[in-house]
Amino acid sequence: MTRAGAIVFVGLVLSSAQAMAQSSVFLEELTWAEVRDAIQAGKTTVIIPTGGTEQNGPHMVLGKHNFIVRYTAGEIARQLGNALVAPVVTYVPEGSVDPPSGHMRFPGTLTLPQEYFTRILEFTARSFEAHGFLDVALIGDSGGNQAGQKAVAEALNKEWASRRVRVHHVEAYYSANGLGDWLRQQGETPESIGNHASISDTSQLLALYPDGVRRNKLAPGRANDGSRVRGDPTRASVAYGKKGLELKIATGVRVIRELRESSRRSP
Numbered sequence: 001m002t003r004a005g006a007i008v009f010v011g012l013v014l015s016s017a018q019a020m021a022q023s024s025v026f027l028e029e030l031t032w033a034e035v036r037d038a039i040q041a042g043k044t045t046v047i048i049p050t051g052g053t054e055q056n057g058p059h060m061v062l063g064k065h066n067f068i069v070r071y072t073a074g075e076i077a078r079q080l081g082n083a084l085v086a087p088v089v090t091y092v093p094e095g096s097v098d099p100p101s102g103h104m105r106f107p108g109t110l111t112l113p114q115e116y117f118t119r120i121l122e123f124t125a126r127s128f129e130a131h132g133f134l135d136v137a138l139i140g141d142s143g144g145n146q147a148g149q150k151a152v153a154e155a156l157n158k159e160w161a162s163r164r165v166r167v168h169h170v171e172a173y174y175s176a177n178g179l180g181d182w183l184r185q186q187g188e189t190p191e192s193i194g195n196h197a198s199i200s201d202t203s204q205l206l207a208l209y210p211d212g213v214r215r216n217k218l219a220p221g222r223a224n225d226g227s228r229v230r231g232d233p234t235r236a237s238v239a240y241g242k243k244g245l246e247l248k249i250a251t252g253v254r255v256i257r258e259l260r261e262s263s264r265r266s267p
Helices: 003-022 032-040 064-080 114-131 143-159 179-185 199-208 238-262
Strands: 045-050 083-085 135-140 166-169
Touching (some): 064 238, 114 143, 143 166
Parallel strands (some): 045 083
16 A cells, blocks of 8 residues: 555544544533534434442443443433433442441442432433433332432423423333233243343343353352352343343433423423
8 A cells, every 4th residue: 555545544444433423422532512512403302311330249340231221321311313322420329338238238339329320310300301301210220229210210301390391200210111921921930031230131232242241150040059140041042131121222312302202292
């Protein structure tokens, strides 16, 4: 390749990389001017994803929820077509500090009192309202995040009743995405499915970030065994993970579309 050709090639690569960055749905990958232009062009929905930093059994990394919800929120935003994604909230309620309770009994877990978690969500939503976003969607990948999200959405919607902006708690993403029913159709039992660090979460992380799963540590959880695994992660698979992610994304897209419309109907 000639020197001139090399310069052209590098220029094309840089232009392509810049174009990809500008088309990102993630706020932290955009400049303020690009966000302003996106809002003016109609991208007036913003997703606030909440994850957590918690124990996930001996076989799975602490950031499991964060890996999963960043991916699903990004895909939901892309499918909506007029949405952006805020940075993942990784500090969430995980139990008390003194004495340690819940997940806080395991090293590496980080917790916030519920009132601080809700204040983070509240002022994140207030920031977006100030910038001109009209729909703020709260999507939590962990059960402990749901009550705080609901409380913030209800309080701000009451305060902002006379304004155009609405806050949506997308609870179905977590609690009614259909994955449990689908797993049972595949022959799994309630015992094997479990409810923490088991088939569902382990499968999703295998599909997204396989290095986050210590395969040599996979083992069914048993009562009082100290693992805090509830279910049988040995039955996890990439195929299960892809289906779980697909169902979460589809649920998020559907519910956000429904809430954007229903929240503005006259009583």
